[in-house]
Amino acid sequence: MTNQKTVGIVAEYNPFHNGHLYQLREAKRLSGADFAVAIMSGSFVQRGTPAFLDKMNRTKMALESGIDLVIELPVRYATASAEYFSTGAIALLENLGIIDSLCFGSECGDTKSMKIIAEYIQKDCDDFNKSISKHVRNGLSFPVAREKALHEHCNSIPENTVRDIISSPNNILGIEYLKALSYFNSNIAPFTVKRKQTGYHDLSLDMASDEDYSIHSATAIRSSLENQAALESI
Numbered sequence: 001m002t003n004q005k006t007v008g009i010v011a012e013y014n015p016f017h018n019g020h021l022y023q024l025r026e027a028k029r030l031s032g033a034d035f036a037v038a039i040m041s042g043s044f045v046q047r048g049t050p051a052f053l054d055k056m057n058r059t060k061m062a063l064e065s066g067i068d069l070v071i072e073l074p075v076r077y078a079t080a081s082a083e084y085f086s087t088g089a090i091a092l093l094e095n096l097g098i099i100d101s102l103c104f105g106s107e108c109g110d111t112k113s114m115k116i117i118a119e120y121i122q123k124d125c126d127d128f129n130k131s132i133s134k135h136v137r138n139g140l141s142f143p144v145a146r147e148k149a150l151h152e153h154c155n156s157i158p159e160n161t162v163r164d165i166i167s168s169p170n171n172i173l174g175i176e177y178l179k180a181l182s183y184f185n186s187n188i189a190p191f192t193v194k195r196k197q198t199g200y201h202d203l204s205l206d207m208a209s210d211e212d213y214s215i216h217s218a219t220a221i222r223s224s225l226e227n228q229a230a231l232e233s234i
Contacts, residue, residue, distance in 0.1 A: 027103035109194025
């Protein structure tokens with residue numbers, strides 16, 4: 001009997017859409033996993049707002065789409081910053097004791113560079129924060145100061161790559177997952193799937209089609225649902 005593998009996914013599924021289905025399929029394909037476990041926000045999501053659909057219907061959508069088990073992320077983590085959101089989710093996956101790998105979406109699709117950045121921040125947190133503070137005192141905005149601090153001390157990655165990675169929301173969240181895995185000294189193997197075409201905040205439903213299905217952002221879908229648009233294809 002072969003050892004069965006399980007991949008973990010962290011998501012809000014607010015609502016579950018074709019982008020999530022694409023990630024799930026890629027997660028199983030790339031990891032060779034037999035099962036997929038999702039850590040999902042409950043009644044409230046990361047922005048602190050009520051979920052667009054209730055958690056039971058979102059769970060049903062996930063299970064019907066191929067997720068094997070959905071576990072609710074407690075609200076104190078689900079509504080927190082990216083750092084605490086990720087820490088809570090990874091703690092649940094780690095304590096299950098059955099997760100072999102973690103799949104997360106990102107704009108860059110570059111697990112190696114994200115790991116380097118996460119390891120640097122984790123290892124040299126004090127120096128990193130001091131560099132940020134110095135640049136902020138010199139008049140730079142926080143995002144620019146953070147970018148400069150990373151490039152100064154994490155120079156194994158080209159400056160434009162650092163800039164692209166830390167300026168995109170899913171990349172930032174992915175780095176927090178990697179930091180959390182390191183914090184727990186986890187054996188879970190992380191990898192990322194590059195998001196297809198649409199950005200997290202993209203409101204358009206006019207583009208981003210795949211061979212098998214159209215892919216749109218959850219933000220665009222929620223906006224269209226609020227305006228009573230027809231969404232059969234998403």
